[in-house]
Amino acid sequence: SSGINAEWPLRPGNISKSAISGHSMGGHGALISALKNPGKYKCVSTFAPICNPMECPWGIKAFTGYLGENKSSWKQYDATALAKDYDGPKLEVLIDQGEDDPYLADKQLLCDNFAASCANVKHINLNLRKQQGYDHGYYFITSFIEDHFTFIAKHIC
Numbered sequence: 001s002s003g004i005n006a007e008w009p010l011r012p013g014n015i016s017k018s019a020i021s022g023h024s025m026g027g028h029g030a031l032i033s034a035l036k037n038p039g040k041y042k043c044v045s046t047f048a049p050i051c052n053p054m055e056c057p058w059g060i061k062a063f064t065g066y067l068g069e070n071k072s073s074w075k076q077y078d079a080t081a082l083a084k085d086y087d088g089p090k091l092e093v094l095i096d097q098g099e100d101d102p103y104l105a106d107k108q109l110l111c112d113n114f115a116a117s118c119a120n121v122k123h124i125n126l127n128l129r130k131q132q133g134y135d136h137g138y139y140f141i142t143s144f145i146e147d148h149f150t151f152i153a154k155h156i157c
Helices: 026-036 057-066 070-077 079-084 111-118 140-154
Strands: 021-022 043-048 091-098 123-132
Touching: 021 026, 021 111, 021 140, 026 043, 026 091, 043 140, 057 070, 070 079, 079 091, 079 111, 091 111, 091 140, 111 123
Parallel strands: 021 043, 043 091, 091 123
Antiparallel strands: none
């Protein structure tokens, strides 16, 4: 065993009492990790995640460079595509998105695409909160991090 579980092992039977969180690209990683590992995480919380890289300029460039031209191979790394097919246990998702985020305006994050995918999936409970007057930075995260800690604690404690 390595990483966090090696330092702070979970008690037997509590592996499903885990959560994952991230910001921006890390939010993308948190979403796809939760969606690709049904039952491993009770919830996922993110700030301004990249939700649909198959459809945004940054994602298209990165996926083409790393995965090649075959777009069907990209789906396994796209939260919006993964959400459409999610059939695992109930997954609670909290996304906070600043409405003044320049990456939102540049169509890099595409949270609404993710929300549309989740709308017809009974096992994903999405709370997408759009925060007026906030951008992509430190103040945005510090303004809402306590909400995220409370959300995670509610689902894993």
